[in-house]
Every structure is written in structure tokens, then in C-alpha cells.
Amino acid sequence: MTIQTTPKQSWWSRIAHPGQFVARTRPLLWPLTILTALLFVVGLWFALFNSPQDYQMGDTVRIMYVHVPTARLSQFVYAVMAVSALGSLVWRHPMADVAMKAAAPPGATFTALALFTGSLWGRPTRGTFWEWDGRMTSTPVLLFIYLGIIALWRAFDDQLRAARVIAVFTLVGAVNIPIIKFSVDWWSTLHQPASVFRADGPRMPGSILTPLFVMFFAFTFLFPVLHLKAMHTEVSRRRVMALERQAAQGAKS
Amino acid sequence: MRAFSAIVTREVALALRGGGDVLTLVLFFIITGAIVPFAVGPDKALLATIAPGIIWIAAFLAMLLGLDRLFRPDHEDGTLILLRHADLPLSAIIAAKVIAHWLLTALPLILASPILAVLLAMDLSSFWRMLLSLLLGTPALAAFGAIGAAVTVAIRRGGLIAPILIAPLSMPVLIFGTGAISATQSNAALLFLAALSLMAIALAPFAAALAISSAED
Numbered sequence: 001m002t003i004q005t006t007p008k009q010s011w012w013s014r015i016a017h018p019g020q021f022v023a024r025t026r027p028l029l030w031p032l033t034i035l036t037a038l039l040f041v042v043g044l045w046f047a048l049f050n051s052p053q054d055y056q057m058g059d060t061v062r063i064m065y066v067h068v069p070t071a072r073l074s075q076f077v078y079a080v081m082a083v084s085a086l087g088s089l090v091w092r093h094p095m096a097d098v099a100m101k102a103a104a105p106p107g108a109t110f111t112a113l114a115l116f117t118g119s120l121w122g123r124p125t126r127g128t129f130w131e132w133d134g135r136m137t138s139t140p141v142l143l144f145i146y147l148g149i150i151a152l153w154r155a156f157d158d159q160l161r162a163a164r165v166i167a168v169f170t171l172v173g174a175v176n177i178p179i180i181k182f183s184v185d186w187w188s189t190l191h192q193p194a195s196v197f198r199a200d201g202p203r204m205p206g207s208i209l210t211p212l213f214v215m216f217f218a219f220t221f222l223f224p225v226l227h228l229k230a231m232h233t234e235v236s237r238r239r240v241m242a243l244e245r246q247a248a249q250g251a252k253s
Numbered sequence: 254m255r256a257f258s259a260i261v262t263r264e265v266a267l268a269l270r271g272g273g274d275v276l277t278l279v280l281f282f283i284i285t286g287a288i289v290p291f292a293v294g295p296d297k298a299l300l301a302t303i304a305p306g307i308i309w310i311a312a313f314l315a316m317l318l319g320l321d322r323l324f325r326p327d328h329e330d331g332t333l334i335l336l337r338h339a340d341l342p343l344s345a346i347i348a349a350k351v352i353a354h355w356l357l358t359a360l361p362l363i364l365a366s367p368i369l370a371v372l373l374a375m376d377l378s379s380f381w382r383m384l385l386s387l388l389l390g391t392p393a394l395a396a397f398g399a400i401g402a403a404v405t406v407a408i409r410r411g412g413l414i415a416p417i418l419i420a421p422l423s424m425p426v427l428i429f430g431t432g433a434i435s436a437t438q439s440n441a442a443l444l445f446l447a448a449l450s451l452m453a454i455a456l457a458p459f460a461a462a463l464a465i466s467s468a469e470d
Contacts, residue, residue, distance in 0.1 A: 089463075144421040151417060155408045164467035169404045169418065172460050176422050179449070183425035186445075187432060 012093075018235045021095050025228055032225050039218035046211035063121040065211050069219035071114035074142060077107030077223060081149075082174035085167035095231070097163035098238075100170065101153055102230035106223060108146035115139055134188035138181045145173050159238065256341045257349050264353030274322065278315050278358055279365045285311040286369040297374045304373035305383050305434035309427055311369065312362050312387060316394050317419065319358040321412040323350060323402040324465070333406075337466060344462040351399045351458065359391035379434055386433035386446060393426045393450040396457035403461035407468035425449055 015021040047065035081103045087096030118136065119129040130136070149166060156162030268274055289307050290300060327333040336346050366387065370380045401419035408414065426449060432442035 089467075141421045141424055144417075148414070148418040148421065151414055152404065152408075155405070155410070155414055161407065161468060165404050165407065165464050168460055168464040168467065169400070172400055173422065175456075176425075179425050180421070183428045183445070187428040 016094050018094060018098070018238070022232050022235055026232065029225065029228055029232075032221060032228070036218060036221040036225050039214060039221060043211055043214035043218045046214055051211045052207050058124075060121055060124050061208070063117050064208075065215040067114060067117040067121055068212060069216045070110045070117065071139070072216065073219055073223055074107060074111035074114050074139065076220075077103050077110060078142065078146075078174065078177065080227075081107065081170050085170040085174075088163055088167045089171070097160070097167075098231045098234045099227070100163065100167060101159070102227055102234055104146060104150050104153065105230070106226045108143060108150060110219075110223075111139060111143040111146055115143065132188060134185040137184045137188060138177075141180050141184070142177065145177070149173075256339065257345060260341075260346055260349040261353045261356075264350060265356060268322075268353075268357045274319075275357055275361050278319050279361045281318060282311050282315040282362050283365060283368055285314055287372055290372070301374045301376065301379075304370065304375045305379065305386075306431050307373060308366055308369050308383060308387075309390075309430050312359070312366075312391065313394065313423065313427060315362055316358050316391065316398060317416040319354070320398045320402045320415050320419070323354050323399060324406045325402070325412070328406045333465065334469065337469065342462070343466060344458040347399060347403070347461045347465070348454070348458040351395050351454065354399070355392055355395040359387075359395060363387050363391070382439060383434050386430045386443060389433075389443060389446045389450055390426050390430040391450075393446070393453040394423055396450070396453035397422050397426070399461045400457050400464065403464040403468075406465060 015024060043065065047062055051062070053059055053061065081100050084096045084100035084103065087093045088100060118139075122131065123129050149170060152166050152169065153159075153162060156165070286307055289303075293299060293303070324333060327336070337343055339346065363384065366384065367380070370383070375383070397419050398415075400422075401415035404418060405412070405415045426446070429442045429446040429449065433439050433446055
């Protein structure tokens with residue numbers, strides 16, 4: 001039985017300590033992983049075996065179960081990054097830096113997956129891999145922004161300094177993305193009528209909606225798993241770098 | 254205000270005295286535009302239709318090329334640190350530098366654009382509209398460029414990364430810039446372009462100042 005002498009801190013400042021953060025979130029990792037795996041098993045079973053073919057698109061409709069969740073996540077992950085950037089700039093929260101850095105590669109991957117599956121889906125159903133349609137055009141722009149941010153992270157030697165600079169850029173991007181989206185929509189309606197997407201949108205039968213929802217949740221839980229693991233890895237990497245620096249200083253003196 | 258104009262004059266004087274930087278950019282702009290007929294063939298009708306896009310792309314590339322001299326020389330010789338301790342806030346200094354940057358890169362390109370218009374067989378009415386769209390749109394490019402240059406100033410080989418960061422952000426400028434030249438909805442596009450430039454010029458100095466001051470300490 002130890003006596004508590006330090007003042008009680010809020011969970012917010014407690015997890016500011018990287019070691020505390022890892023210790024607190026590591027127990028979450030395995031349950032989340034198992035839940036994600038279960039959701040994927042159920043979702044893929046529904047998506048591949050227990051859902052009907054579309055009467056027009058045939059089996060290719062199953063691409064949707066990967067395409068829609070990843071496309072949603074590509075925007076959601078950027079929102080996570082923007083909130084972390086705010087946390088990093090306003091509160092100088094150390095874990096916000098790490099969260100921002102760890103979110104960029106999964107975000108880029110989800111965006112690339114959404115583009116890839118989208119073009120695979122577009123080939124048999126619309127007869128083309130790529131069309132300069134409004135909704136599609138803003139997705140590669142988002143991918144370019146993700147890749148630029150990753151390149152920026154890799155270019156800096158000092159990761160602590162990098163975090164604040166990249167936070168500024170992430171927020172600039174967050175302001176800009178709606179403008180890009182709007183301008184692209186305006187541009188594509190100028191160039192061609194918005195007739196590419198078939199209007200079978202929300203009127204989907206439940207047999208298709210069930211796998212879609214399960215896959216959606218599976219991907220939504222996949223992101224925190226990847227994100228937490230990447231954050232833990234980043235914390236360890238920084239610890240190793242700090243130890244190396246200490247060792248180098250010790251050898252010098 | 255005197256300090257503000259002093260910084261603008263300093264930048265302009267440095268660039269004009271420092272040799273052919275401005276002329277090199279103009280040359281780059283014209284060569285980029287003049288290469289296109291070799292690539293797509295000397296069909297005048299085709300060239301006239303794609304001319305606005307080509308001129309915008311050439312201007313965009315030339316402005317990206319000039320980005321690196323916005324903050325890097327000042328960062329390398331320590332002027333940026335001195336400027337941070339000036340009475341004038343850093344964001345105002347950056348606004349002055351953006352204005353000087355526009356005067357040194359965008360204005361010469363706009364002055365040189367008639368040459369490209371002749372080479373690419375543009376007619377007069379679309380040339381005037383293109384001139385107007387360049388005048389309204391290049392300030393936004395300069396402002397976005399300042400953010401890119403500020404973010405990468407602390408990186409030793411940041412010159413390559415800044416264009417990658419800036420290009421996606423500048424996409425609306427290109428869309429509205431070329432949209433302003435096409436016959437339909439050109440007025441709406443011009444207004445959007447002007448709005449974009451005003452907003453970018455108003456906000457970019459603060460973002461760039463934040464990036465520079467967090468990269469330095």
C-alpha cells in the first residue's frame with residue numbers, strides 16, 4: 001500500500017507521458033485486434049458468400065464492401081490528424097505529435113485502397129478505370145496531401161521540431177480540403193454533366209447493407225488498431241533514439 | 254508601415270541586383286510554353302484551345318521554381334532570426350515578402366505572357382481574359398507558396414518537397430484560373446479566383462509565420 005503524494009492528475013495530462021500512454025493503451029490493443037479480426041471474418045463471409053449479386057453489376061458489387069469503408073476512412077483519418085495537429089499546437093501535448101505522425105501512413109493507405117478498388121470497380125461497371133468526375137478527383141488530391149505530409153516527416157531530422165511545423169501544414173490542408181472539394185465539384189459540373197454515378201444510391205436492399213455495415217465497422221476498428229500500434233512503435237523509436245544520443249554523449253565525455 | 258515597405262524594397266533590390274534570377278524565371282516560363290507545340294504538333298486550332306491551360310501551367314511551374322529563394326537565403330545567413338526579433342510582427346514581414354515575391358516572379362511572367370499568347374495562337378479576347386485571370390490568381394499562388402517555403406525552410410534539402418506540398422493546395426487556383434478563360438461561367442470563376450486570392454493572402458502570412466517560428470526554436 002503506497003501513499004499517494006502527488007496531486008491527482010487528469011487522464012489527459014497523465015497520458016502526456018509516453019510511458020504512461022503505452023502502459024494504459026497496451027491492454028486495449030489485443031481486445032481491439034480480436035474484435036477487428038472477428039468483424040472482418042463475419043464481414044467477409046457476408047460480403048463474399050452470403051450476399052446477392054447485383055442484377056446489373058454481378059459479382060463486382062462485392063468490391064463495394066472494401067471501397068466504401070476505405071473511402072470513408074480516408075477522410076476520417078485526416079480529421080484525426082487535424083485534431084491531433086490542433087492538440088499539438090495548442091496544448092503541446094506530446095502524444096498528439098505521435099498520433100499525428102502515426103495516422104499519416106494508414107490514411108494514405110486507405111486513400112490509395114479506395115482509389116484502387118474504385119478503379120477496379122469502375123472498369124467493368126462504367127467501362128473505364130478513371131473518369132475525371134468530381135468525387136473521384138478530390139480523392140487523389142487527398143492522397144497527394146497525405147504523401148506530401150509523409151515526405152515532410154521523413155525530411156526532418158528533429159522529429160519534435162517537425163511535429164509543430166507539420167501540424168501547421170496539416171491544419172492548412174484541413175482548411176483547404178473543403179475548398180478543393182468545392183472547386184473540383186464546380187469544375188466537373190462545368191465540364192460534364194454529373195451522370196457518371198448511377199442513381200441506385202441509398203435504395204439498397206438489406207442483404208447488401210448488412211455486409212456493408214459490418215465491413216464498415218471492421219475497417220473503422222482496424223484504424224485504431226493500426227494507429228495505436230504505430231504510436232507505440234513511434235514511442236519506442238524515440239526512446240531508442242534518445243538512448244543512442246545519451247550513449248553517444250557518454251562516450252564523448 | 255515604413256518597415257513594411259523597407260522589406261519590400263529590400264527584397265526587390267536584392268533580387269534585381271543579384272543577377273538574372275528574374276530573367277531566368279521568365280525564360281523558363283516562355284520555354285515551358287514554347288515546348289508544347291513541339292510535343293502536340295503545330296496545329297493552330299488545337300494550340301488555341303489548350304493555350305490558357307498551358308500558360309497557367311507554365312506560370313504555376315515557374316512560381317514553384319522561384320519558391321526556394323523566398324525564405325531560404327534569409328534562413329541561411331541568419332536574417333530570418335533577426336527579422337523574428339524586429340518590432341514588426343513576423344506575419345507582417347512575411348506578408349511583405351509575399352508581396353515582393355509576387356512582384357518578382359508573377360509580374361514578370363504576366364508581362365511576358367503576350368509572347369506565349371502569340372506563340373500559341375491565342376485570340377485577343379481570350380488573351381485579355383487570361384491576363385485578368387493571371388492577375389487575380391497569381392497572388393493566391395504566391396501566398397500558398399509562402400506556406401510551402403515556410404514549412405520546408407528548416408529542412409536542408411527542402412527545395413524539392415515544397416512543390417509537392419503546394420501543388421495539391423493550388424489546385425483550386427488552376428481550376429478557377431482556366432475556368433475564367435473558357436466562355437461559360439467565366440465571371441463566376443473570376444470572382445472565385447479573386448476570393449481565393451484575398452483569403453490566401455489574408456491567412457497565409459499567419460500560417461507561414463507560425464511554421465517559421467516553430468521550426469526555429
